[in-house]
Amino acid sequence: MIREVLRRGIVQPTTNMDEKALRELAAQLRQPEGEKGIQVGRQMEQTNAFMISATIHALALQPDEQVLEIGFGNGSHVHALLQATESVVYTGIDISAQMLQEAQSGNEQWINTGRAVFRLTDGKQIPFTKAAFDAVFTVNTLYFWEDATAYIAEILRVLRTGGRACITYALESFMQQLPFTDYGFTLYSNEKVEQLLQQAGAVNISSALHTEHVQGNAGQTVERTFAVTSFLHP
Numbered sequence: 001m002i003r004e005v006l007r008r009g010i011v012q013p014t015t016n017m018d019e020k021a022l023r024e025l026a027a028q029l030r031q032p033e034g035e036k037g038i039q040v041g042r043q044m045e046q047t048n049a050f051m052i053s054a055t056i057h058a059l060a061l062q063p064d065e066q067v068l069e070i071g072f073g074n075g076s077h078v079h080a081l082l083q084a085t086e087s088v089v090y091t092g093i094d095i096s097a098q099m100l101q102e103a104q105s106g107n108e109q110w111i112n113t114g115r116a117v118f119r120l121t122d123g124k125q126i127p128f129t130k131a132a133f134d135a136v137f138t139v140n141t142l143y144f145w146e147d148a149t150a151y152i153a154e155i156l157r158v159l160r161t162g163g164r165a166c167i168t169y170a171l172e173s174f175m176q177q178l179p180f181t182d183y184g185f186t187l188y189s190n191e192k193v194e195q196l197l198q199q200a201g202a203v204n205i206s207s208a209l210h211t212e213h214v215q216g217n218a219g220q221t222v223e224r225t226f227a228v229t230s231f232l233h234p
Contacts, residue, residue, distance in 0.1 A: 032073075038098065045073065047214055051139050051170075055137050069136075074099055093127070133160065136158065145186070205230070206231075
């Protein structure tokens, strides 16, 4: 069943999936593993493409900057990011060993030239020193943070003063329609995310809302609204 869902598109799972299949899909979306994890990574590469593009555009990376991505998936977008940005150095962290392998395999050129580094993490702490990055971004990982307040504090810790970040996520109003989000997902409105950031001490907080049409099950078109919430380290 999960293989068929992945073939059709993970945005709208088939209605006859049982609880076991929904739990399996939710677990793979959080932390892809094995052959099914590779399939999930490829599907996310397609369904997240516009979200990633909008996020990178909002960051407006400058030459020689150090950028951190939290949750790089299979890393297929890193090539385009580094081609389009002069001398930017990319670091990616992820909780999935399968995705680490996929990303490293697909980005050997950038790893060998010193412009890309990929690391495995525990999803709770960011294993870098204070003020290590000029910019941080993450797409579709917020739902899985065990302690969002603590993880936002980690993002601010590794940002230099004046550094900027973007957190991108599908809105709660869309996500709550998907049955697999009952298993291990925490859903957010952009107002809630902005409130968490304000409480953490971030400044210049703003959310840009985007609507896109993506493929659901049986080939139908589904409208998805997502937010790119940007902020600065004070």
